[in-house]
Amino acid sequence: MSLSNERSVSDERRPAARHGEIRRFGPGTRWVHRLTAVLFGTCLATAAILYLPPLSLMVGRRALVMTIHLYAGYALPVPALVGWLVTGFRRDVTELNRFTAADGAWLRDRSPVGPPRRHRDRAGTPPTEPTEPTEPTGPGQPGEQPADQPGVGGKFNAGQKLYAAAVAGSMVVFLGTGLVMWFGADLRIPDRYRTGATFIHDLFAIGIFFAVLGHFWMALRDPEARAGLRTGYVPTWWAATEHPRWAPRPERSDGPEAPEPRSEAP
């Protein structure tokens, strides 16, 4: 079945079992991602208007832009908090939160400088993954996972985990500093902390702007990953190549599809 065909099929009419594909994201995760993206995009766009002089002047309407920025900011954590009610999203968060030995190797392989690099060079391992002595494993075959939750931690690579954590942490910082900026006068917070909050808010905004650009860059280069977030399904070959340690489990709510035979895994 070709990918372009599936993209035109609506979610509801999708056949329960799909040949050559596996379920990657349930509706909970996909909607959290979508809504967070819209809100984050709104925050970044209004931030650019408020912060960059030429845009400030071109758009004007400062009071309106401020209000939009404010409410988009308040709403930013809401999709993830509501999504917490959905099992599939909670499971994805658990996956993102679990760093495994393979993630350490992944990061060492990609670190351009510093101790990880030296460690890698000394170890004489080629910069390819995986570096652990493991037999090639396909999804469904947990590698060196912690014994308590076998199979958790292979759905995302270390870069995706770090990005997710950085976005979540930045959200906390944006919300905290934003509240200090907005309610500082009413709460009689000393000026120096309000100035500090503004400084950090601006600095993190510049940082997250480049992080989001990187996120777009990665997504642009990987149509299968995008399909995963759009349709919920990814090709089996893609899963085996990109996330060899991923062990998808049958999800009752998401349909009957179980991990398919991975005979074609590398």
Next chain:
Amino acid sequence: MGRRVVLGLAALGAIGVAVGADVERAANKVTAPLRKRDPTGLADLIPGGRFEIYSVASNVPWVKAADYRLKVHGLVDVPLTLSYADLEAMPQTQLTRDFQCVTGWRVTDVPWSGVRLADLLGLLGARPEARAVTFRSFDGLYDESLTIEQARRDDVLVALRMLDGPVSHEHGGPVRLYVAPMYGYKSLKWLGEIELVDKVSPGWWERRGYDVDAWIGKSNGRDDEPV
């Protein structure tokens, strides 16, 4: 691990709030000379010590100095319409003072130059019942007021130049107000009209909660160092 990154960033943010003001001041010492010599404007991306451009209208007309007119009227003996050349021909006063925004940012040692508002009011012959001055921007929306005593201070300018050049469009050119001892929202940009009136009326941001008497360090719940 993911949780540690989240908590680590939150902690970094909290430390930043505590010491950010000092870090910013220290960083300004380095970035200030950079800003002055940066023709690309990229230095303006660095937070702190930079002007932010606040505009409340959706579109501000671009007025050339040659086409500029300042209408001065109200409770005066001689209503006037002044051109840019008229203002240029009057005695110019130079001031080098900080610009302090009520939202916290401050640009230090900004060179300003223009006509003292007091001199302008002297030309018109303000009537005794004129107790306040209202300013209107040619953006069509923004307005501000000062009491007549505030308006006659030596450090209140109808500015024609700032930052060693004519007031640029984004800074409110060709002519703007500079009220040195008050927060930036008093220093109305794109000055189009001055009217002498019998009482102060709250300005655009003041109708949205800011103090009408906007003394730096003594209003809006802030304790900034006076300019």
